[in-house]
Amino acid sequence: MSSETAYETASETYERITGVKLSEHHMHEATNTIGQEVGILDICPSKEEIHKKIENISKNKFRRPIMMLALDGAHGPMRPEPSPHRRKEKRGKGEWKEIKGFRLYLIDGTSINHLISWHQVCEDHELAQDLVKIKEAGLIPEAEIRLGIIGDGAHWIWNRCKEIFPSAKEILDYYHCSEYVHGVGNAHYGKETRESRQWCEATLTRIHFGDHEDVLGGLGKMKAQTQEVQDKIDKFYTYLTNHCEKMHYDTTKRGGYHIGSGAIESANKFISHTRLKRSGAWWYAQNANNMLKIRCAKYNGTYDKIIEKYKKDDQERIKNKKSRKSLRLVK
Known part of the structure; x- marks a missing residue:
C-alpha cells in the first residue's frame, strides 16, 4: 500500500482493513529497508521466463521477434541528503532531479509484451552499468531477437547504448x-x-x-x-x-x-510520477530509489519474489543474531 499511496494514507487504510495500527513512520522504514536490498536483477523476470515469451511470439514466424529498449528521463522532486543530525536541522532547499529509466518489451503484432522496467535517480554511467548487468545475465538475447533502441535526442542515451549494443537499430522518437x-x-x-x-x-x-x-x-x-x-x-x-x-x-x-516512445512515457507516468510527484512531497534520492525499485518489481511481476527474498534474508539475519548472542552467553 505504501508503494501505491502516501505513507499516511497507507497507514490509515491498513488499520481500517486489518484493525492493526502501523504508523506512517513504520511504513516508511519498512519500505526503505526492503527497497535498499533490491538490485536490478532482483526485479527482473528470469532468463527462462523471457526466453519463453520470445519463443511464444516466434512461433510460425519467419523473422525474429522485435525487442524494444526505450529510454527516457523524467524529473522528480528531490532534497539534499540528510546529515547524521537531520532531525535538528532545517530541510535543505529542494530541486528537481532526473530519474533515468528504461523499459524493455517485445512487440507482438499490434500489442506489446512487457518485460522489464527500471527507473532510478542516477547518472547515465550508473544506468549503463545496470543495462550491462541484464545483458550479461542473458535477459537480452540478441541472437534470438531484433533489438531496437528508441529515445529522444539526449546524448546520454545514444552514447551509452552505442557502447553496450553496437549492432542494435537506433530510432529517434x-x-x-x-x-x-x-x-x-x-x-x-x-x-x-x-x-x-x-x-x-x-x-x-x-x-x-x-x-x-x-x-x-x-x-x-x-x-x-x-x-x-x-x-x-x-x-x-x-x-x-x-x-x-x-x-x-x-x-x-x-x-x-x-x-514512438509512448511505452517509456507510460512507464514514467505509472512508475515514477504517480507516486513521487505528490503535493508537497520532496524525497531523499536514496528513499526515492528504494520506492522506485519496489514499484518496478510490481509492474515487472516480480514483487512476490523480492518480498520472499527479503523474508528469507531477514530470517537468516535473526538466526545469525541469535547464534552470536548464544555464543556470547556461553563465553
Whole structure:
C-alpha cells in the first residue's frame, strides 16, 4: 500500500482493513529497508521466463521477434541528503532531479509484451552499468531477437547504448523530431498559419522517407527575420545532422519497429510520477530509489519474489543474531 499511496494514507487504510495500527513512520522504514536490498536483477523476470515469451511470439514466424529498449528521463522532486543530525536541522532547499529509466518489451503484432522496467535517480554511467548487468545475465538475447533502441535526442542515451549494443537499430522518437519541426515552422512562418502547417507537413514527409539532405538544404536557404528564429533553425539543422541515421521512419515502420516512445512515457507516468510527484512531497534520492525499485518489481511481476527474498534474508539475519548472542552467553 505504501508503494501505491502516501505513507499516511497507507497507514490509515491498513488499520481500517486489518484493525492493526502501523504508523506512517513504520511504513516508511519498512519500505526503505526492503527497497535498499533490491538490485536490478532482483526485479527482473528470469532468463527462462523471457526466453519463453520470445519463443511464444516466434512461433510460425519467419523473422525474429522485435525487442524494444526505450529510454527516457523524467524529473522528480528531490532534497539534499540528510546529515547524521537531520532531525535538528532545517530541510535543505529542494530541486528537481532526473530519474533515468528504461523499459524493455517485445512487440507482438499490434500489442506489446512487457518485460522489464527500471527507473532510478542516477547518472547515465550508473544506468549503463545496470543495462550491462541484464545483458550479461542473458535477459537480452540478441541472437534470438531484433533489438531496437528508441529515445529522444539526449546524448546520454545514444552514447551509452552505442557502447553496450553496437549492432542494435537506433530510432529517434518521431514525436520528439516533430516538436523541432513545428518549433521552426511556427517561429519562421507564424504560429499555426497555413504556411507553417504546409511547411511542417512537407518537412515531416521528407524526413519520414529519408530525404534528409533535402530538408537540410531547405533549412540552409531559410532567411530568418530575427536572430531568435535563426537560432531555432540552426538548432534544428544540428539536431537533424546528428540524428538523421536514426530517422528512417518509413523502413523502420515496415520492419515492424516502433517509432514512438509512448511505452517509456507510460512507464514514467505509472512508475515514477504517480507516486513521487505528490503535493508537497520532496524525497531523499536514496528513499526515492528504494520506492522506485519496489514499484518496478510490481509492474515487472516480480514483487512476490523480492518480498520472499527479503523474508528469507531477514530470517537468516535473526538466526545469525541469535547464534552470536548464544555464543556470547556461553563465553
